């Protein structure tokens with residue numbers, strides 16, 4: 001990750017500065033909660049995607065820096081909200097904002113970050129970007145609601161799973177890349193290619209996130225394992241176990257989904273691994289990774305394109 005940032009080190013620093021600057025508020029609680037989650041770090045993958053996409057297309061402008069900060073603000077807002085609805089206790093190696101400050105401050109400061117992102121977008125003054133980001137944030141919200149509605153439903157299949165992760169996660173990766181191409185005044189074709197690159201990358205990224213929820217190391221991830229199971233979230237590892245597991249394993253998983261309980265997480269994680277569901281999910285992620293690389297190969301060879309390729313590889317080969 002560190003090496004990837006080197007290609008756009010100066011711009012990356014500018015994005016981080018802008019993020020801190022834009023957290024400013026006269027209301028102490030906004031700054032306290034905002035800084036709490038922002039200062040904990042995070043991979044800053046999405047702003048990196050903006051900067052590298054821009055550079056791969058020619059030049060990374062001031063507008064790209066602002067757009068990268070916008071994308072990270074939106075991502076951070078979704079994390080604040082997501083940890084409330086997922087009842088999560090650990091994020092970026094710290095107690096979640098909801099655990100530390102409570103649900104209300106997390107939701108409200110999440111709203112602050114969302115709306116700050118739109119204030120920054122208005123400043124950019126690009127109607128295409130505004131249109132695209134209004135649609136994107138609306139779709140993310142739908143994705144999270146859809147997932148909520150389907151929690152506890154052991155009939156959820158792969159198509160529905162793909163629909164949810166596309167909306168809640170991949171669409172923001174797509175918007176980061178598409179927006180970078182838009183600000184570079186690229187033709188519709190190039191924008192679409194970048195969008196498809198981001199979309200496939202985002203799907204692969206979320207599939208690995210769902211693997212890590214059963215197989216990850218909380219210390220490395222900075223998040224707890226078992227959160228998905230606790231919420232009755234039917235992710236690809238569980239969907240596959242419901243097909244490939246023994247009758248007893250299937251029953252175990254069905255009951256956990258219906259009860260929305262992480263009781264017996266060790267047993268379930270063992271079943272998920274034994275029946276090959278994690279390998280299956282990783283193989284699916286690999287396919288989306290490959291599709292992402294295909295889209296990338298249409299761009300001219302540059303250091304930035306090379307970094308995007310490596311970032312794509314890291315997204316499916318990661319422990320955090």
Ligand code: IPE
Pocket residue numbers: 041042043044045092169205206209320
């Ligand atoms: C977490 O995203 C939310 C998902 C879409 C899985 P990241 O793993 O990029 O989170 P940070 O920003 O690095 O903490």
Ligand code: IPE
Pocket residue numbers: 078079082083086088140144168169209223
């Ligand atoms: C993250 O989904 C998607 C959004 C934040 C919109 P998850 O709930 O799977 O991500 P983590 O595991 O909490 O980071």
Ligand code: MG
Pocket residue numbers: 082083086088227
């Ligand atoms: Mg979550």
Ligand code: MG
Pocket residue numbers: 209210213228
């Ligand atoms: Mg998760």
